[in-house]
Amino acid sequence: MALLTILTYPHPILRKQCTPVTxxxxxxxxxxxxxxxxxxxxxxxxxxxxxxxxxxxxxxxxATEDASHPYILVNPEIIAQKGKxxxxxxxxxxxxxxxxxxxxxxxxxxxxxxxxxxxxxxNATGLLSNCLQHEIDHLNxxxxxxxxxxxxKQMIEKKLKKMACRT
Ligand code: NI
Numbered sequence: 001m002a003l004l005t006i007l008t009y010p011h012p013i014l015r016k017q018c019t020p021v022t023x024x025x026x027x028x029x030x031x032x033x034x035x036x037x038x039x040x041x042x043x044x045x046x047x048x049x050x051x052x053x054x055x056x057x058x059x060x061x062x063a064t065e066d067a068s069h070p071y072i073l074v075n076p077e078i079i080a081q082k083g084k085x086x087x088x089x090x091x092x093x094x095x096x097x098x099x100x101x102x103x104x105x106x107x108x109x110x111x112x113x114x115x116x117x118x119x120x121x122x123n124a125t126g127l128l129s130n131c132l133q134h135e136i137d138h139l140n141x142x143x144x145x146x147x148x149x150x151x152x153k154q155m156i157e158k159k160l161k162k163m164a165c166r167t
Contacts, residue, residue, distance in 0.1 A: 001034055001037045002034050003034070003041055004034050004035065004052040005052065005053075006038070006051055007051055007093060008093050008094070008095060009093055009094045009145075010160075013053055013055060014051065014093055014138070014141065014143060016055045016141050017139075017140055018048075018049065018056055018058075018139040018141075019055060019056055019057065020056070020057050021056045021057055021058055021074045024112075024114065024115055024116040031049070031054060031058070032058060032060060032072045032114055035047050035049065035059075035060045039062070040062070042092055044092050045062060045063050046059060046061035046062075046132075046135040047061070047135070048135045048139050050138060050139065051093050051138060057074065057075045057076065057139045058072075058074050059072075059073050059076060059138070059139065060072050061131045061132070061135055063126070063127040071121070072113060072114050073109070073111035073112075073132075074111060074113065074116070075112050076135075076139070077110050077111065078104075078107050078108070078109055078133070078136060079109065079110050079120070080108040081106065081107045081108070082105060082107075083105030084104065085129075085130075086102045087100065087101065087103075087127075088100055089134060089144045090144075091134070091144055093138075094144070094145060095163070097160070099144070099145065099148060101144050101147045104129065106125050106129055107129050107132055108120060108121065108122050108124070109121045109124065109132050109136070
């Protein structure tokens with residue numbers, strides 16, 4: 001297992017539309033486990049593959065408080081959604097920024113597991129729903145700050161530039 005380097009905004013790979021995974025091999029499995037380790041190490045709830053530079057449709061997440069239910073999702077798709085809900089979000093690729101984002105309250109997601117078997121997560125709510133939508137957005141090159149008004153987004157971009165100068 002190994003910790004992976006997280007790409008941060010405005011890295012162009014974060015804007016990439018990721019391509020479907022077609023090869024389910026030991027390398028993919030190793031990568032997924034390294035992603036989980038990296039996510040837990042950072043106390044995050046989810047991580048998408050392009051955040052670590054791999055531009056295929058793979059993500060990991062664990063929305064439990066005690067890190068007891070890891071998910072590995074390959075080629076995930078939202079197949080149903082219901083309602084609207086606002087909640088505060090952050091992202092490992094956009095450090096120190098936390099903003100309210102409105103998303104679907106409930107989602108059903110179909111994906112493949114690390115071996116390629118299809119499974120669904122039915123009627124996910126709360127943090128799990130939120131995290132599924134945030135991570136699937138990543139695979140489509142979309143970031144949570146894209147939901148903000150242009151003015152608010154500009155303010156955040158300024159703040160991120162200042163932070164980058166300090167390091
Ligand atoms: Ni993120």
